[in-house]
Amino acid sequence: xxxxxxxxxxxxxxxxxxxxxxxxxxxxxxxxxxxxxxxxxxxxxxxxxxxxxxxxxxxxxxxxxxxxxxxxxxxxxxxxxxxxxxxxxxxxxxxxxxxxxxxxxxxxxxxxxxxxxxxxxxxxxxxxxxxxxxxxxxxxxxxxxxxxxxxxxxxxxxxxxxxxxxxxxxxxxxxxxxxxxxxxxxxxxxxxxxxxxxxxxxxxxxxxxxxxxxxxxxxxxxxxxxxxxxxxxxxxxx
Numbered sequence: 001x002x003x004x005x006x007x008x009x010x011x012x013x014x015x016x017x018x019x020x021x022x023x024x025x026x027x028x029x030x031x032x033x034x035x036x037x038x039x040x041x042x043x044x045x046x047x048x049x050x051x052x053x054x055x056x057x058x059x060x061x062x063x064x065x066x067x068x069x070x071x072x073x074x075x076x077x078x079x080x081x082x083x084x085x086x087x088x089x090x091x092x093x094x095x096x097x098x099x100x101x102x103x104x105x106x107x108x109x110x111x112x113x114x115x116x117x118x119x120x121x122x123x124x125x126x127x128x129x130x131x132x133x134x135x136x137x138x139x140x141x142x143x144x145x146x147x148x149x150x151x152x153x154x155x156x157x158x159x160x161x162x163x164x165x166x167x168x169x170x171x172x173x174x175x176x177x178x179x180x181x182x183x184x185x186x187x188x189x190x191x192x193x194x195x196x197x198x199x200x201x202x203x204x205x206x207x208x209x210x211x212x213x214x215x216x217x218x219x220x221x222x223x224x225x226x227x228x229x230x231x232x233x234x235x236x237x238x
Contacts, residue, residue, distance in 0.1 A: 001180040003201065003235045006115050007171065008149075009186030010126035010135070012208035014112075015142040016103035019210065025101040033090045037083055047075045055129050056161045060170075064128050064155035091133040099141045105207070107225035109143045114229055116148075118236060124152035125171060125184065127162045127191065131155055151175065162191035168198055183235065185228060189215050196220070201235060203228050 008014055011022070030048070031041035051068040058067045072080040115122050126135060132154040136146050146152065151174060153167075160166035172179060179199035186192025186202075188210040196202045204222035211217065221231050 001178065003120065003183060003232070004181040005121050005123060005150075005175065005177055005183070006232065007123045007125040007168075007182055007184045007195070007200075008112075009184075009188065009192050009205075010124055010138055010142065012187040012210060013185060013192075013205050014105070014108040014124075014144065015138055016105050016208050017101060018208070022098065022101040026095070026098050029094050029097055030090060033094045034083075034086065037086055038079075043075075047072060050075070052129050055155065056164075058160055060159045060166055062159065064158050064161065065131070068129075068155060088131070088133070091131055091137070095134055096137060099137075102138075102141050104141070104143060105225070106143070111225050111229060112144060112148050115232065118232065120232075121150045122148060123171060123175065124149040125168075125186070125192075126153055128153040128155050128158035128167075129161060132157075162188075163194045165194065165198055168195045168200065172198075183232065189213065189217060189220075193220050203231055 011017055012019060027045050027048070031039070031044055034044055035041065051071040054067045054071045055064040058064055069080065069084070112122055124135075124139065126138075135152060135154045139146055139152070151171070153171065158167065158170060160170055168179075168184070172182070179195075183201040183203060184192055184195035185205055187205045187208045189204060190213055193202050193204060202220055204217055204220045205225070205228060206217070206222050207224065209217070
C-alpha cells in the first residue's frame with residue numbers, strides 16, 4: 001500500500017532536546033510564575049506529574065485536558081478553576097523562555113519541506129500532554145509553522161497518550177487513513193515505535209535517542225535525518 005502520510009514526533013525528533021534538562025527548566029519557569037498566586041513549588045510539580053499520569057492512563061472517555069484539570073481540581077478545589085487563566089498566560093508568555101533548553105536542527109525544516117515535495121502529508125504526533133499554545137510554541141522553536149502539518153495533537157484535541165495504541169488509532173480515524181499508509185518517525189523506542197503494532201511503518205531517529213527499556217534498535221529502521229529521507233524515498237518506490 002502506498003505511503004501517504006508521515007507522522008513526526010516533536011520533542012527530541014524535530015526539536016532536539018535533552019528531556020531531563022527541558023523538564024527541569026520548564027518546571028522552574030512554571031513554579032516561579034505560579035508562586036505569586038500562592039502555589040507551593042513541590043506540591044505544584046507533584047500535581048502536574050499526577051495530572052500527566054491521568055492523561056497517560058486516559059481511557060478515551062474525556063479529553064486529556066479534562067483528565068488533567070480533574071486532578072488539579074481534586075488537589076486545589078475551585079482555586080484551580082479560577083487560576084486557570086494564569087496557567088494559560090504562562091504558556092503564552094514565560095514558557096517561551098524554555099526555548100533555551102532546546103536546540104535547533106535545520107534538517108528538521110528540510111525534511112518537512114522534502115516530505116511535502118514528495119506529495120506526502122505531515123502530521124505532528126507529539127505526546128498530547130501540553131496545551132495547544134505550548135505545542136505551537138515548540139513547533140516555532142523547531143523553525144516550523146503549525147500549517148506545515150495537516151493535524152497536530154494537543155491535550156485539547158486528544159483522548160489518549162503515547163504509548164497507548166489508542167493514541168495512534170485516534171489519529172488514523174481523524175485522518176481517515178489506514179495504518180499501512182503511514183510512517184511514524186520518532187526518537188523514543190517505547191512511545192513511538194509501538195505504532196508498528198498497528199501496521200504502521202516506523203523509523204527511529206537516533207539523534208536524541210530515548211531507549212528506557214534497552215530494546216534492540218536494530219529491530220527498526222533507524223538513523224539520521226538523511227537516512228530517514230532515504231528510507232521515505234525507498235518506501236515511495238516500493
